[in-house]
Amino acid sequence: MSGRQIGNRYLLERRIADGGMGTIWVAHDAQLQRRVALKLMALGLPASAQARSQFEQEARTIAQLQNPHVVQVHDYGVDGDTPYIVMELLEGEDLETRLARQGRLPTAAVATLVQQVARALAAAHAAGIVHQDLKPANLFLARVDAEEVVKVLDFGLARLGAEAQAAARPAGKVMGTPRYMSPEQLRGEPHVDHRSDVWSLAVVAYRALTGHFPFSGDVLGEVRRGALVQAVPPSQALPGLGKELDALFAQALEETPARRFQSALEFSSAFASRVETRRRAAKVLVIDDEPSTEVMMRQRFRKLIREAQYEFLFASDGLDGLAKLRQHPDTDVVLSDINMPNMDGITFLSQVSEVNPLVKVIIVSAYSDMDKIRQVIHRGAFDFLVKPIDFADLEATIAKALRSATELRELVRSTEExxxxxxxxxxxxxxxxxxxxxxxxxxxxxxxxxxxxxxxxxxxxxxxxxxxxxxxxxxxxxxxxxxxxxxxxxxxxxxxxxxxxxxxxxxxxxxxxxxxxxxxxxxxxxxxxxxxxxxxxxxxxxxxxxxxxxxxxxxxxxxxxxxxxxxxxxxxxxxxxxxxxxxxxxxxxxxxxxxxxxxxxxxxxxxxxxxxxxxxxxxxxxxxxxxxxxxxxxxxxxxxxxxxxxxxxxxxxxxxxxxxxxx
Known part of the structure; x- marks a missing residue:
C-alpha cells in the first residue's frame, strides 16, 4: 500500500493507525505540497452503498464543525471502490495512550481537558450531531505551537440532525465502546440524544481523574438489562481526592437523561467550579506509640478539628507512619516521636522522602535525646520539639510547618499543571x-x-x-x-x-x-x-x-x-x-x-x-x-x-x- 496514489493526488507514505472503519495513513498532498492524514476505508468492509454512505457521512459530519477542538477535514473522495477522507495531520498522542502510561492526570489538567472537549461537543450538538463514541482513544492531545490542544476524532458512529431520527437504528442494536456508553445507548434505544455524549464525557473525566472506571464490566451488563446502578464515588476510587466531586459525578452519571447535566458546557462549568473552590483541612500525621497521645491531640486541637481546619491521623510507629502516608498522599505535616518500636523516628525520617517528598516532619524528643537532634536536622527535619511539650510552641510550630508545606505544594502544583x-x-x-x-x-x-x-x-x-x-x-x-x-x-x-x-x-x-x-x-x-x-x-x-x-x-x-x-x-x-x-x-x-x-x-x-x-x-x-x-x-x-x-x-x-x- 505504501507508495500508492489515492485520488490522483495523495501519495500514501506510512500507516499510523487502524480503526474499525478504516486505516489512517500519512500521505503527501501533491497539489498543495503538504502532509495530511488520510483515512482509507478498511478493505475488509463490504463495498456496499450502506458502508460507503456511513463513511461519507463521517466526512460530512466533521466538515460541518469548524471548531479548533475537532479534527478538520480537507477532502473526501472515492478511489476506485475505496472511499477516503483527508484530514489535518496532528502531532501528539491520544488520551488513551497517555492514561496507559501515566495512570491518571492532575485535577487541573482534567478540568482543561473537559473544557476543551465540551467546546467541541457544544459545536456538534448545536449542529444536531451526537458523537456516540466519545472515549480516550478518540481524544487526541495535539501539539500546536507551544500548547497542547484537545481534538475530538472519529465521528464514524455519529448521527446527523433530523436524518438521525428518521434513520434511527432498530431497538436492541448497539454500536460503540461499552465502557463509555450511556445506559440508553447500551440498551440499544432508538432515540439517543446529546445527553448520551455528556454521560460519555463524564466517564472519560472520571477515569482521567482517578485512573479507574466508575462502573465495573459486570455492572454494565446489569445496566443493559435495565437494573438501576450507581457509580462508585471518585473519592472512594482515589483516596485523598476529597468528596467535593462526588455529587457532581453522581449527577453526570444519572441513569435518566433528564436528571443529568443537560449540556457538555454545563458539566464542564460545574467541574471547573468544584476544582477552583475545592478546599480541604490541613492534614497532620502524629506518630507515637503512647496511646494517650491521640486523646491529648484531639483534645488540644478540638476547635480547629470541629471547624474543619485540621484533620489528624495517628500511627503507632515509623513503619505504620509510612503506611499511613501512602494511604494519605495529601498529608502536609508529620509530628513524630524519636523512640518507638519497629521503626524509630530517625529511621522514619530517612525514608519519608521516598513516600512523600513534600511533607514537613517535626521531631519530638526528650532532653536526654539531644545528642540525636543533629542527626534529625541533617536528615531533613523541618523542626524539633522537646518534652514535656509546650502546647503554645507546638501549635506555632505546626502552623509554621503547614505554611511551608502549602507554599511548597503550590509551587510544585503550578510547575506541574x-x-x-x-x-x-x-x-x-x-x-x-x-x-x-x-x-x-x-x-x-x-x-x-x-x-x-x-x-x-x-x-x-x-x-x-x-x-x-x-x-x-x-x-x-x-x-x-x-x-x-x-x-x-x-x-x-x-x-x-x-x-x-x-x-x-x-x-x-x-x-x-x-x-x-x-x-x-x-x-x-x-x-x-x-x-x-x-x-x-x-x-x-x-x-x-x-x-x-x-x-x-x-x-x-x-x-x-x-x-x-x-x-x-x-x-x-x-x-x-x-x-x-x-x-x-x-x-x-x-x-x-x-x-x-x-x-x-x-x-x-x-x-x-x-x-x-x-x-x-x-x-x-x-x-x-x-x-x-x-x-x-x-x-x-x-x-x-x-x-x-x-x-x-x-x-x-x-x-x-x-x-x-x-x-
Missing part, C-alpha cells in the same frame, strides 16, 4: 516568587535523594552553524516538544535548558524507576515520530541521554547584590549525568557501573568495553537497552558483538562491547 512552567521556568518568575517565601527564597534549600537526566541532540551545534537560526532552533524545539512531556509526565521537573540540552530532576517515591522509564519512553517516542515523519524530519536528529542518581542539594543559588537568584539542583549526580550525556552517542542512554548494580536485574544493558566516565577511570559505562521484562530471555548471559565507533568519537575502527544482563 501549567504547561509553560512544566517546559520552561524562567529566572525572572523564580525571582518574583522567591521573596514571597519564608526566608526570602531559602525555604526550599534542602538535601534530598534524586535522579538526574541530561538529554541533548547529538551534532546539533555543528549542523546549526550551516543553517538559518530560525530553522535550527525550530528543529531543536521540535525534538524537545516530543521528549520533554515524556519526562515531565512521569514526575520529572525541568531544572533548566542549557544550550541544546535539557536537565530534568526526579524526586519523591521511586524516582529512579520513574526517571529510567521516562528516558526510555522519550527515546521510543522520538523513534516513533521519526517513523511517522521520515528521516528528513527534525525528529531524525535523535537524542543522547546521561542518567545518574544520588544525594543532591536543592536551593537558591546566585547573588542577592545583583538581585539574581535561581532555584538549582547541585550534586555529584548532576555532574555525572551531564558527563554521561556528553560522551553518549545518538540513541544511547548511558549509566555508570555503580548505577547498573543498583538497578539490579531490572534492566538490560550493553557494556562499553574500554570506555570509562571522564574523570572517574574506574567507572565502566553501560548503554541501557530497555527494561529486563521487555526482552525475551537469551541463551547466554553475555554476548560479544562489534559496533562502529560513533561519528562524534575521535577514535577509529570498531569497539568491542558486551551485552550484559544486570544482576
Amino acid at each position: 501549567n504547561q509553560l512552567l512544566r517546559l520552561f521556568v524562567h529566572k525572572s518568575l523564580l525571582e518574583r516568587v522567591a521573596p514571597l517565601l519564608p526566608g526570602h527564597g531559602m525555604v526550599l534549600s534542602e538535601r534530598d535523594e534524586a535522579t538526574v537526566a541530561f538529554m541533548d541532540v547529538p551534532g546539533f551545534v555543528t549542523q546549526a552553524r550551516q543553517e538559518h537560526p530560525e530553522r535550527a532552533l525550530g528543529r531543536l524545539n521540535a525534538v524537545l516538544d516530543v521528549v520533554v512531556p515524556e519526562l515531565t509526565g512521569r514526575g520529572g521537573v525541568v531544572d533548566r535548558f542549557i544550550g541544546d540540552a535539557v536537565m530534568v530532576v526526579f524526586r519523591g517515591p521511586q524516582h529512579l524507576s520513574r526517571a529510567l522509564e521516562a528516558c526510555l519512553a522519550a527515546r521510543r517516542q522520538l523513534r516513533e515520530m521519526t517513523f511517522r515523519h521520515g528521516e528528513q524530519s527534525a525528529y531524525a536528529q535523535g537524542i543522547r541521554i546521561g542518567l545518574d542518581s544520588g544525594e543532591v542539594l536543592c536551593g537558591s543559588v546566585g547573588t542577592r547584590k545583583l538581585g539574581r537568584l535561581d532555584y538549582a539542583v547541585i550534586g555529584e549526580a548532576v555532574s555525572v549525568a551531564a558527563r554521561l550525556a556528553l560522551v553518549a552517542a545518538k540513541e544511547q542512554l548511558l549509566i555508570t557501573e555503580t548505577l547498573r548494580q543498583r538497578l539490579g536485574g531490572t534492566i538490560e544493558s550493553v557494556r562499553l568495553e574500554g570506555r570509562t566516565l571522564p574523570g572517574a577511570s574506574a567507572e565502566l559505562l553501560h548503554d541501557v537497552v530497555g527494561r529486563q521484562e521487555e526482552h525475551p530471555a537469551r541463551a547466554a548471559d553475555t554476548a560479544t558483538v562489534e559496533v562502529k565507533t560513533p561519528k562524534e568519537s575521535q577514535e577509529s575502527g570498531t569497539l568491542a562491547v558486551h551485552v550484559a544482563k544486570s544482576g
